[in-house]
Amino acid sequence: MDGVMLPAIGRIVTPDGVVNGTLIVEGDRFEGILEREGDPTGWVLPGFVDVHCHGGGGYSLANGDADSAKGAAGFHASRGTTTLVASLVSSTHEFLLETTRALKPLVEEGTLAGVHFEGPYISAAKCGAHRTDVLRDPDIGELTELIEAGEGAVKMVTIAPELDGAIAAIEFLDQRGVVPAIGHTNASYEQTTAGIDAGAQAATHLFNAMRAFNHREPGPIPALLDDERIFSEIIADPVHLHPGTMRFAFDTSLPAWTLLVSDAMDAAGLADGHYMLGRHEVEVVGGVATVAGTDVIAGSTITLLDAFRNTVRLAGQSVEAASQMASATPAELLGLNDVGTIETGKFADAVVLDDDLNLVSVMRRGAWLQV
Incomplete structure (x- = not known):
């Protein structure tokens, strides 16, 4: 999944606060966050x-x-x-x-x-x-x-x-x-x-x-x-x-x-x-x-x-x-x-929820899981 980014603009929970944007993943690790304009949909949490x-x-x-x-x-x-x-x-x-x-x-x-x-x-x-x-x-x-x-x-x-x-x-x-x-x-x-x-x-x-x-x-x-x-x-x-x-x-x-x-x-x-x-x-x-x-x-x-x-x-x-x-x-x-946290260099483990906290998708070690 080198270079793959989460497609939607989400509220990404990081140790420094909530960032509106998209995660960047390289292999099985987080590479960073691309901050983006627009209305975010749902939440992106650390696994x-x-x-x-x-x-x-x-x-x-x-x-x-x-x-x-x-x-x-x-x-x-x-x-x-x-x-x-x-x-x-x-x-x-x-x-x-x-x-x-x-x-x-x-x-x-x-x-x-x-x-x-x-x-x-x-x-x-x-x-x-x-x-x-x-x-x-x-x-x-x-x-x-x-x-x-x-x-x-x-x-x-x-x-x-x-x-x-x-x-x-x-x-x-x-x-x-x-x-x-x-x-x-x-x-x-x-x-x-x-x-x-x-x-x-x-x-x-x-x-x-x-x-x-x-x-x-x-x-x-x-x-x-x-x-x-x-x-x-x-x-x-x-x-x-x-x-x-x-x-x-x-x-x-x-x-x-x-x-x-x-x-x-x-x-x-x-x-x-x-x-x-x-x-x-x-x-x-x-x-x-x-x-x-x-x-x-x-x-x-x-x-x-x-x-x-x-x-x-x-x-x-x-x-x-x-x-x-x-x-x-x-x-x-x-x-x-x-x-435990969404930070560059850590395993790309993430939980994507909608605005009502319903489960949308799960990523573990950079790979999407069937939910």
Whole structure:
């Protein structure tokens, strides 16, 4: 696609503001922006970056199957998520090790941006849809094996800071260049701040699967929201968060420290029915995924495009702010320097929307995808 330009005059969201014009693409990289006169139509955003996703389109990122992971990545790319991290749910060490080895080639080739372990080092009291029989205290020996098996593929690990050995594990991950995230936690405010001081950098789906706020025992939420060392994940759908809670989080944490995540499971983009998340059977009714026979939420059925639109439509954020939270901020969290913004030299990943935020087209690495 050398020399190809986007045909329409669009509102192009850049780190320096909105520019009316057309993107210039050379090969798989952005070459620049041609500013043009005239009335712009629609929006051109940097490709979305999802650092917390379990699957979609009927494909799993968490079952250890590389072909399934490719299918999930393709599905989400067709909805605008051009950079995707595979989030694994709590399991045995052997399974996580085997799955890391299976997904490593996909990270090396660029199909995936990395692997995130959402457990098993989490609180049984706040486990959500994770199996309690495989939960355990953090183990630096296990973490070492996982990181070495990934050879750079392991990007993030969620840990409950109140567990025995959690502080040492957070320090270890930080030293190894892996993002320690606080989540699925029943920690006190003080235990949470200890985790942050040890090197935690992110909050796994803030508000969800963590001790609720109480004015006398505030727990983890205000500690995470108030600390500029923490990037806060938000699942922007009305199933996980009331729109007022979304707005509160965005206005408090601000786009530079807030990232949208889908937390999508296999059923994203599909009809209601029965699916699997890890080893849990999940029932989807009205687009809401729960562990079968319970009211426990089991991931989501949204894409990051849905989260972006909900952020604008339900939580009153600007398109520019929502774009930053869907692309630039998650890329910064994981140190992904070639994606997340529309800038010369970065990968040509773009999402084209009309004025009503409907998806028009997606470009990944300079190539148009079928949407």
